[in-house]
Amino acid sequence: MVEPIVSDPTVERLLPFIAEALGADFAAYRNHIYRVLSYAAHFLGDDPRGREHIAFALVFHDVGMWTDHELAYLEPSEAAAERVRTQHAAHLDAELVANIIHWHHKLLSFAGPDAHIVNAARKGDWIDASVGMVRHGVTRKQVAAIEKAIPVLGFPAVLMRLAKYLRHGNRFAGLWRVLTRVYKV
Numbered sequence: 533m534v535e536p537i538v539s540d541p542t543v544e545r546l547l548p549f550i551a552e553a554l555g556a557d558f559a560a561y562r563n564h565i566y567r568v569l570s571y572a573a574h575f576l577g578d579d580p581r582g583r584e585h586i587a588f589a590l591v592f593h594d595v596g597m598w599t600d601h602e603l604a605y606l607e608p609s610e611a612a613a614e615r616v617r618t619q620h621a622a623h624l625d626a627e628l629v630a631n632i633i634h635w636h637h638k639l640l641s642f643a644g645p646d647a648h649i650v651n652a653a654r655k656g657d658w659i660d661a662s663v664g665m666v667r668h669g670v671t672r673k674q675v676a677a678i679e680k681a682i683p684v685l686g687f688p689a690v691l692m693r694l695a696k697y698l699r700h701g702n703r704f705a706g707l708w709r710v711l712t713r714v715y716k717v
Contacts, residue, residue, distance in 0.1 A: 539567050566682045570682065638654055
């Protein structure tokens with residue numbers, strides 16, 4: 533069973549670093565973080581090191597859309613995470629944090645260092661980003677339970693709005709930029 537995680541000390545400690553940039557989208561993004569963390573923890577199992585790295589990375593994994601106004605947001609998101617990691621979480625593995633962010637939209641399994649951690653986050657994000665169409669073995673009922681415990685708050689609509697806004701009103705161009713610059717095989 534996937535257990536909802538509605539609060540995490542790592543996430544809560546880091547949210548103030550991104551709150552201003554997110555503005556009105558803060559609550560929707562925060563809940564996205566917690567839904568993904570819930571799924572990731574399910575796949576990860578009992579791994580405190582992995583969970584802390586995933587929690588840290590998830591705070592920043594999409595944030596480049598807001599901080600850099602960029603739909604090719606992986607590198608800006610990685611850079612934001614590294615700035616904060618260096619000053620506030622130097623004990624975390626920089627490569628692992630970067631890999632969680634960089635590969636979270638990878639279609640196939642990641643095969644590099646700490647693959648089980650990166651893939652737990654990757655699977656979790658796929659479940660939430662696809663609104664449960666991709667489930668990696670999680671049932672529809674479990675997805676519904678997570679979404680009930682941690683409401684979606686229009687997060688998919690936020691992403692569609694940004695795809696249009698950040699490409700000067702052309703949603704297709706925005707979605708194309710995401711598909712070609714963010715998604716990986």
